[in-house]
Amino acid sequence: MMLNRYRRMAQAAALLSVFSLALTACGGGSQAGAAPSEAAPTTQALAADADQSANGNMVFCGGKDTGIQTNLVKNFNESQSAVKASYVELGPDTSATRTAAIQRLEGGNKDCDIYMTDVTWTAEWASQGWLYDQTGLVKNIGTEIMPSVLDTTVYDNKNWSTPFYTNAALVLYRKDRVQAPATWKELYKQAAKSEDNKLLIQLKPYEGLTVNFLELLYSAGGDAIDQDGKVVIDSPQTREVLQFMRDGLANGSIDRASLTYDETATRRAFESGVGGFQRNWPNSYASAQETNVGPETAVSPLPAFDDTNEPSGVLGGWNLAVPITAKNPGGAAAFIKYTVSRDQQKTMFLTNSQAPVIADIYSDPDVVKALPFSGELKQTLENAKPRPKSPAYAQISQAIYDNVYAVLSTSVSIDDAVKKMVSEMEKAQETF
Amino acid sequence: MESMTISRERELTSAAPVRHSRSVDAAARRTAFWFVAPALTLMGLVAAFPIGYAIWLSMHQYSVRVSGLSRFVGFKNYIDALASEAWWQAFGQTFTFATISVSLEVLLGVGMALLLNLAFRGRALMRSALLVPYAILTVVSAITWQAMFDPHLGLITEVLRTLGMPGGDTIWLAESGYAMAVMIMADVWKTAPFVALLVLAGLQVISSDVYEASALDGATKLQTFFFITLPLLRPAILLAAILRLLDALRVFDLPFVLTRGANGTGSMSLLAYQQLRESRLVGEGSALSILTFLTVMVVAVIYLRFAGGNLRGTTKEKI
Numbered sequence: 001m002m003l004n005r006y007r008r009m010a011q012a013a014a015l016l017s018v019f020s021l022a023l024t025a026c027g028g029g030s031q032a033g034a035a036p037s038e039a040a041p042t043t044q045a046l047a048a049d050a051d052q053s054a055n056g057n058m059v060f061c062g063g064k065d066t067g068i069q070t071n072l073v074k075n076f077n078e079s080q081s082a083v084k085a086s087y088v089e090l091g092p093d094t095s096a097t098r099t100a101a102i103q104r105l106e107g108g109n110k111d112c113d114i115y116m117t118d119v120t121w122t123a124e125w126a127s128q129g130w131l132y133d134q135t136g137l138v139k140n141i142g143t144e145i146m147p148s149v150l151d152t153t154v155y156d157n158k159n160w161s162t163p164f165y166t167n168a169a170l171v172l173y174r175k176d177r178v179q180a181p182a183t184w185k186e187l188y189k190q191a192a193k194s195e196d197n198k199l200l201i202q203l204k205p206y207e208g209l210t211v212n213f214l215e216l217l218y219s220a221g222g223d224a225i226d227q228d229g230k231v232v233i234d235s236p237q238t239r240e241v242l243q244f245m246r247d248g249l250a251n252g253s254i255d256r257a258s259l260t261y262d263e264t265a266t267r268r269a270f271e272s273g274v275g276g277f278q279r280n281w282p283n284s285y286a287s288a289q290e291t292n293v294g295p296e297t298a299v300s301p302l303p304a305f306d307d308t309n310e311p312s313g314v315l316g317g318w319n320l321a322v323p324i325t326a327k328n329p330g331g332a333a334a335f336i337k338y339t340v341s342r343d344q345q346k347t348m349f350l351t352n353s354q355a356p357v358i359a360d361i362y363s364d365p366d367v368v369k370a371l372p373f374s375g376e377l378k379q380t381l382e383n384a385k386p387r388p389k390s391p392a393y394a395q396i397s398q399a400i401y402d403n404v405y406a407v408l409s410t411s412v413s414i415d416d417a418v419k420k421m422v423s424e425m426e427k428a429q430e431t432f
Numbered sequence: 433m434e435s436m437t438i439s440r441e442r443e444l445t446s447a448a449p450v451r452h453s454r455s456v457d458a459a460a461r462r463t464a465f466w467f468v469a470p471a472l473t474l475m476g477l478v479a480a481f482p483i484g485y486a487i488w489l490s491m492h493q494y495s496v497r498v499s500g501l502s503r504f505v506g507f508k509n510y511i512d513a514l515a516s517e518a519w520w521q522a523f524g525q526t527f528t529f530a531t532i533s534v535s536l537e538v539l540l541g542v543g544m545a546l547l548l549n550l551a552f553r554g555r556a557l558m559r560s561a562l563l564v565p566y567a568i569l570t571v572v573s574a575i576t577w578q579a580m581f582d583p584h585l586g587l588i589t590e591v592l593r594t595l596g597m598p599g600g601d602t603i604w605l606a607e608s609g610y611a612m613a614v615m616i617m618a619d620v621w622k623t624a625p626f627v628a629l630l631v632l633a634g635l636q637v638i639s640s641d642v643y644e645a646s647a648l649d650g651a652t653k654l655q656t657f658f659f660i661t662l663p664l665l666r667p668a669i670l671l672a673a674i675l676r677l678l679d680a681l682r683v684f685d686l687p688f689v690l691t692r693g694a695n696g697t698g699s700m701s702l703l704a705y706q707q708l709r710e711s712r713l714v715g716e717g718s719a720l721s722i723l724t725f726l727t728v729m730v731v732a733v734i735y736l737r738f739a740g741g742n743l744r745g746t747t748k749e750k751i
Contacts (some may be wrong), residue, residue, distance in 0.1 A: 047630070099709060106499065128499040149636055205694045258581035259606035260691075269584045393499045395711045405694055431713070432495050 016187070027357075029218035043129070044324055048136035048274040055082040058331030060118025061090050061104075062318070063097040068165070068352040069116070075347065076338050094118055094207075103428075105130045105323060106125075113326040114335060117161055117319050119152035119386060120393050125321060126160040126389040132322040135159045137333055141340055149357045152386045155321050160321060162336045165345075165354035167316035169215065169279055170373065170381040171300045172288060178276040180300040183307060184216060187277060188244070188253035197276035198255040199248070200266045203408055208262050209401040210387070211314045212279065216241045218385050220305035220311035224390035224400070224425075233424045234418055241305070242407045242414045249408060259409060281316065282377055287352055299373035301380040313384035355381065392428040399424035483725075490718035500603035509719035519720070522698040523727070529612065529699070530680035533619040538673050540620065541627025544667070548628065549635045559632075562625045570622065574689035577618040581605060615686050615697050627672040635661070636670025670739045674732070676677070677724070681728050700724040 013352050039409045054066070062069060065087060073085045087112070089102075091097035101115055117125065125131050138150070138159040139371045145163055171181060181187035191199045202208035208328045214224060222237030248254040255275055258266070262401075263280055270278040271291040277282065302312040320339060322332045338344060345356035350370055355377055361367055362378035371377075390396050403421040437748030462474065466750050490509055495501035513519045548559055567575065580588045581604040604610040684701040691697045693706075704724055708717025 095710070102712070123528075124496070130499065137470045206694050255583075256603050256606065259603055260578075260583070265582065269582075272585055274584045392711070395713075396710065398706070407697060423751070432493050432501075 002071075043133050046132040046134050046137050046322055046329055046333060048140040050137060050330050051337050052330075053082075054328070054330035054334040056084070056328050057112045058083050058085045058328045058329055058335055059087045059088055059111055060070075060085055060114045060116070060198075060335065061101065061112035063090065063094060064092050065089055066352065068348055068354055071351060072339060072344065072348065076335055079338060080334075083328075083334050085331070085335055088112065098258075098354055101147060103193075105325070108325060110325045110327055112323060113328045115323060116164060117321045119315055119317055119319060120397070122153060122160050122319070123155045123389045124391045124393060126155040126158070128221045130323055132161045132324055132329060133158050133160065133325070134162055134322065134336075136421075137336065138162055139338060143340055143342055143345075143358050145340065145357050145358050147383060148315060148384055148386075149317065150318070152315055155389055161319035162340060163317045163357035164320045164339060165348060166357050166381060167355055168313045168377065168384045169211070169281055169302055169316075170285070170376060170380060171302060172270065172278040172285060172297055173300060174276050174293065174296050175298045176296045177366060180298065181277070181303045183303045183305060183309075184219060185244075185306045187303060188248050191248075191253040191277055192251050194276075195252075198274075199253055199258075199277040199279070200255050200261065200270055200275045201258045202262055202266055203405070204260055204262050205257045205401045205405040206262065207401070209404055210397045211316070213241070213245070213400060213404045214314045214387060215279075215302060215312065216245070216305060218314065219302065219309055221309050223428075225396070229390065229429055231422055231429060233425060234422045238418055239414055242417065244402065245404070246407055246414070274399055277332040282355060282373065283353055285373055299376050301376040310381045311380070313380045315381070315384045315386050328409060335336060340342045390429060392431045395428035395431065396425055399428060433602035468554055486718050486721055486725075489714055490722050492715045494712075494714040496713065505715065509716050510572075510723065512716065513719050513723055518698075518703060519700075519723070520694070522700045522703040525612075525698045526683065526700050527558055527680055527685060529615060529619075529697070530677055533616045533623075534673060534676045534680050536616065536620045537624045537627050537676055538669060540624040541672060542631050542669065544624065545635055546629035548632055562628060563620045564625075566625045566629075568622065570685040571689055573617055573622050575687050577614060577621075578605065578690055605691055606695060611691050611695040611697045615683075615690055618686055618690070619680065619683070623676060627676060630672040630675075631665060631668050634665045638664045674735050674739070678728055678732060679736070681731060682724065700727065 003316045054192045060069065060073060068154055069087045073087050076083075076085050090100040096119060096198065097116075098118065101117075103109075103114075104112065104202065105125075135158045138145075138153070141162070146166070149166045150159070151161045152166075153163060163418070171187070173180065178190045179193070181190065187199065191197045201212050203212065203280060217224070217233075217237060220237045220241050222235050223240065224231070224234070225231045245254070249259075252381070253402075255269075257269065261269070266280055267284045267287055268281075270284075271288055271293055273293060285297070285299055288294055300310055302313040320332075320336050322329055322336075326332055326357075340357060342358060342361065345358050345363060346361050348354050349356045349361060349367055351369065356362070359378065359382075362374045367374050387393070388396050399421055403417045403424070406420075407414055407417045460470045462615055483646055491504060491506055493505050493509070539716055544572065548555065548562065580586045583589055583601075583603050589600055589602075589604070591600075592598070599610075604614050642660055642664070643656065651659070683699045684702050684705065687693050687697045687699050688703050688705070693699065693702050700720070704717055704720035706717075707713045707720055711717070
């Protein structure tokens with residue numbers, strides 16, 4: 001009877017535990033079929049004229065369709081008849097899209113001829129050997145892509161994708177409460193003067209906090225990882241920026257709600273009349289125009305840290321990569337060439353407000369008329385730098401936002417936080 | 433998932449187990465074996481294979497640099513996890529969350545069940561309405577709670593400020609303690625009705641004879657509750673508590689949406705997710721998943737060891 005009892009207990013326990021594994025075990029599935037091997041992947045280059053005599057179906061895969069993708073596909077299909085493009089949504093947001101795409105890449109799925117890739121994925125995807133080298137194609141494109149933007153496609157001195165559209169943050173401010181900021185230090189001073197002047201930023205511990213921190217760090221002349229992949233974040237600039245942010249929260253320059261805010265929450269608070277400044281992406285300008293605060297909202301490029309520095313920023317945006325599993329790389333090349341054509345880039349800016357990757361479009365009279373902040377955006381884009389390039393970027397970013405958040409929300413010493421950040425980033429860089 | 437939950441409940445709550453005597457004929461046993469074989473095979477496929485595969489993954493390191501590159505590392509991933517501050521933090525925070533929220537859920541659930549067991553107008557409607565929070569996806573309810581505690585635009589912070597009560601100016605999700613409180617509130621709001629439903633089912637099977645007998649003996653309402661209702665409800669309460677406890681120990685959606693694990697609201701599942709999914713450390717993440725699974729299993733085994741008899745309604749049985 002005792003034995004029976006234990007057996008039943010064990011059965012019940014096993015049954016119950018199945019549920020806990022339902023969540024966890026499926027995670028491992030992504031490695032299925034990946035045979036252990038020590039061989040480094042060989043690189044395949046996409047021919048510079050791969051688009052010549054392209055035909056057939058071409059599948060474009062990416063995140064949630066914001067209109068820009070389907071418009072592009074429609075325009076491309078109307079512009080010629082040899083290649084027929086279609087769009088496939090892989091996930092509702094950036095992180096889900098990455099997971100879905102990686103599952104396909106690891107499983108050898110051949111459905112996608114182009115992946116729309118976030119600028120931070122380049123190093124990982126290139127080093128995994130998932131992508132065609134697009135260096136030749138990029139050289140043969142015929143339009144001048146902004147150097148800072150093109151740099152987001154580079155890893156190991158090769159272009160692994162072609163820029164689709166770009167992005168950089170701006171400062172939105174209330175004309176009736178504050179002035180355009182001269183520097184970040186001056187912005188914080190204005191913000192501290194009144195409850196209504198405060199700055200709203202994204203300090204929730206996620207990718208957005210990494211970007212917010214790097215914007216300040218870059219504009220103060222600091223850096224996170226150098227060209228050779230060495231962690232250089234332990235610098236006086238890092239310490240100064242961390243102290244600056246901590247003080248900003250303590251003396252009321254930064255609205256403390258920012259500690260729980262992402263981009264959407266920031267935008268909503270600003271649109272309901274909170275604060276004097278908002279750091280956000282360009283689409284928040286159009287959004288503010290549709291609310292009561294619209295007439296009082298103005299735009300400024302991201303400023304320099306103080307009088308002794310140059311303004312800077314962090315590049316966002318998306319690129320177009322061709323996986324080596326593509327069934328129609330020629331069709332993909334034709335599609336990419338069409339996407340970065342001057343006409344199409346201008347159309348995308350005017351219809352979908354996404355920033356073009358070609359510099360002179362920002363001064364086009366039609367564009368200036370329709371999007372009054374295009375000059376500020378171009379200025380920020382030209383000054384902006386990419387995020388650290390590393391195959392282990394996800395870990396690098398977590399090391400940054402976890403430790404910056406600790407400085408902002410707890411009393412941990414800045415010195416300890418920086419040391420921990422460095423050791424976690426170095427560990428990430430050494431990841432097998 | 434739903435049907436499995438039901439069958440699990442049935443197994444746990446089924447009446448006194450059938451005792452096999454030694455006289456059971458071997459042929460009958462063999463026949464019985466072939467009857468259960470399909471079920472066992474299915475269990476093996478859906479349960480044993482993924483568990484085995486996750487264990488296999490957890491003994492390897494998979495390169496985040498080179499596709500398909502991996503190496504066998506034995507128990508290194510487990511040792512690293514058990515030596516890390518992050519694991520023990522997540523472990524402690526998960527247990528804090530689970531203990532407090534499950535206790536509150538049981539207390540509130542029993543209270544709600546007692547109320548719903550009374551005869552009153554609109555009782556049927558109330559019983560259905562009770563299930564609404566439980567029917568809402570956790571992610572959706574987490575987003576709702578996050579919005580209600582928004583420092584500027586949230587309903588709750590606004591009400592607290594208007595009434596001049598403490599907490600109106602607190603950034604709830606950015607302070608430890610407060611953030612945990614929001615997480616517990618969201619969980620209790622959603623799952624106390626589930627406990628209430630199970631307890632209500634338990635209440636309805638208590639025969640009216642025992643109440644009549646106690647009334648004849650002159651028992652007060654309080655005595656009736658503590659000496660009759662509560663002991664007879666024990667199996668239902670214990671079942672509700674273990675189901676909730678195992679669920680709460682695997683909490684993921686709430687911290688993922690509300691805080692991303694900051695301010696003392698981490699969880700074991702969230703940590704495993706971050707390693708496995710975001711950082712793509714497949715081996716390390718799988719080891720964390722297995723550790724989470726083992727933790728939950730140990731809790732389940734201990735619980736069943738002490739409450740197993742009650743769950744099967746055989747309270748007299750002693751080990």
